[in-house]
Amino acid sequence: MGKKLTKRSEDYSKWYNELVVKADLAENSGVRGCMVIKPYGFAIWEKMQAALDKMFKETGHENAYFPLFIPKSYLSKEASHVEGFAKECAVVTHYRLKNAEDGSGIIVDEDAKLEEELIVRPTSETIIWDTYRKWIQSYRDLPLLINQWANVVRWEMRTRLFLRTAEFLWQEGHTAHETEKEAVEEAERMMNVYAEFAQDHMAVPVIKGLKTESERFAGAVETYCIEALMQDGKALQAGTSHFLGQNFAKAFDVKFASKEGKQEFVWATSWGVSTRLMGALVMTHSDDNGLVLPPKLAPIQVVIVPIYKGLDQLDAISERVNPLVKELRAKGISVKYDNRDTYKPGFKFNEYELKGVPVRLAIGQRDMENGTYEVARRDTLEKETVPMDEVIAKIEFLMDDIQNNIYTKALDYREEHITEVETYEEFKKVLEEKGGFISAHWDGTTATEDKVKEETKATIRCIPIEGDKTEGRCMVTGEPSVRRVLFAKAY
């Protein structure tokens, strides 16, 4: 396992980077800004995908797949969209390599230049709306509710595992509707689906809100978001859902014949979450000993470690453990019996602690004599001795209790880190000394937002949908404010 993890209090950022690698979630690859998602990390992502995919299907969506490449000309069709993405596009210009004539190796074959350069998709609105033009003729073709699981590329200059990588995995929903009202409802529905997923599966409390104009998705009329708070007091945008108005329908000429027989432009939404959620998961719950995973997303929910001298003792233990493993699996609990003879129990304990396995059972000679297991929970590190015939009930209890406990802990932390301020001075002090979300009045202008960002690095994370809606005066300009918004430094 190598040397100990850096403590969060020493260097939060270093702690995160070390933990992601040491817990076998991901690592940097030989390709600038691109990560390798390792099997243990990918198993968590698969559980996230499965839960989200089920929620998407339950809300009427179907999956499809659209091309990786986007012709350069498509990207240009929606003006603010191309402005938002042009500076971070990977561009394919050639389709062949050849041997250099001077024998210096493999080079790009300049004869094989593409007529039109292709962009590796940074998001798929343009290629999808170019397709929707063919799929939508009449109101009977609507709503069109489609999702895609895919990889996308945004050429970021500074990257961090899961949080910001040049290539990342995500899902992107793209829907088309008859009316503005339906599209707005869809965008809100998916924000709510994301919030439910974050809270119920990831055990990450989130605040639902609207982005300000300057933080909106390039091409959106309105961006809905869910914002989470990390243990270092910085916010993390965990998912966004966009009401796109008729912007893409107009750019790609997607019209439908209404019930009244009129040709009208279609209304659109798009919404996505990505492997960035893995970063949110790690940073919300984990501690100085390693990962803490919510049982609902843990690839291994229960690990059983035998403590023995000699293979006879191991055999006797296995005879007791094997039926338990079977019973747990029959109940849908994923369990690993780690009977590897090549590693010591202490090594195994450290490994599973680092990897955030929610429940660890140990069984040694005294347990064999007394008919017990030692049961340890990862979240609180508490241990207790449990009689054999109660151990399944105990585990079932812990699956729920750990899920709830880490959610409550994260929620308490978040609630303690929402501070209302009245003045800009107070704002700067809280931001400096405490961090977290700061609830303040704002005059609604981009100028004020920019000034705060420039002077403090804090941005408006969202205009919350729920909560206090009383009017006031902007903390910076003293101009009227219709309601408080949430500022924070953010990932």
Added chain:
Amino acid sequence: MGKKLTKRSEDYSKWYNELVVKADLAENSGVRGCMVIKPYGFAIWEKMQAALDKMFKETGHENAYFPLFIPKSYLSKEASHVEGFAKECAVVTHYRLKNAEDGSGIIVDEDAKLEEELIVRPTSETIIWDTYRKWIQSYRDLPLLINQWANVVRWEMRTRLFLRTAEFLWQEGHTAHETEKEAVEEAERMMNVYAEFAQDHMAVPVIKGLKTESERFAGAVETYCIEALMQDGKALQAGTSHFLGQNFAKAFDVKFASKEGKQEFVWATSWGVSTRLMGALVMTHSDDNGLVLPPKLAPIQVVIVPIYKGLDQLDAISERVNPLVKELRAKGISVKYDNRDTYKPGFKFNEYELKGVPVRLAIGQRDMENGTYEVARRDTLEKETVPMDEVIAKIEFLMDDIQNNIYTKALDYREEHITEVETYEEFKKVLEEKGGFISAHWDGTTATEDKVKEETKATIRCIPIEGDKTEGRCMVTGEPSVRRVLFAKAY
């Protein structure tokens, strides 16, 4: 639904292209050679993925994810590998667009040229083995059994939906082993997994075999394959599994400390199937009326169409149908009750026939009076009237019976289309008049193989693993032959 499908006997190729589009499986996109997989087609692919993924996990494999991009220099490290793929690589050379100074639009920003060009992965051996060097130190790290679901790009000049596209979806397994024996066993195991999947899920009979040297994967020591036969007498390679020897371990310097403490190169395999399987599925079973899907992969297994006049009649029918829908779903059968009032029953019948839904129930006034359903099966187009209380048992029977029937039908066709020949004249005659696999003796040389290919367009599809192993004389040269091999024209 538009006009009728071209008949297979008129133009098989046109029939296929039309069917894939009309049955909503896929269509061409605005990007050269790249397809859009439509929701109905993607739902079939998802079922394939789920079944395969389960089989991979049951044989000890884990999923992971590696970068989309491969530095050009990586590709060059294994000599025959780069030779195999260099001519069909999409190359990323820049990472930014900008506005043209003359106002002519968006152009590639020449200042943002990559230091080293990146290849969009055509397959991932090189990036993965560059990673494995970090993951493998000791025999305790082996075997390493990893699979990846991903998109890959091969710049093909002539493309056809599913069968040959510039971008396609696939899975690629990449494993590392201590010994040659273990790696060979793994390559064979995965060929068997593919064969089992093709036969049990797709209802497509396949022949397992070895590729000749000239048809091997670029970088492989041995390529195992499964070969299927389409209804036009052409073969289709449905999956391959490669024993890579130590080629990639040597190219990327991946060594491990053996149990005896020696540094040794690792042994490797890789194996993959792709969205090409969708083409095999369509071409094996479908007929002039449309798709025929095996129940195990059909997104909709049963469709129920009400026949009524006026909404009162529809309500009465729905009252009878709704409990049936519930019961079928509880049994894990996917059922659609198509009560859309915007389309006529005849239109719906055509639609579900075209889309290959295995079982169609219809219920009209006479059925309401008699307590019956009309049950139609897609494979034979047979219809019968079934009493309400027997309909579930009937459907359960049909799920198995249709799966078995279309497999048997495909197997019979395949068996009738394996012809043994002794002379090259006979070979050409059979190839011309009957097609299918031709079992013939071959002298084992690439020269003879090339000659046959050039003169007849037939290739050696495989050296079958099972079957007749008697010696003979090459049909072309008369030289000794150790066993018969299978020739065919192929997709």
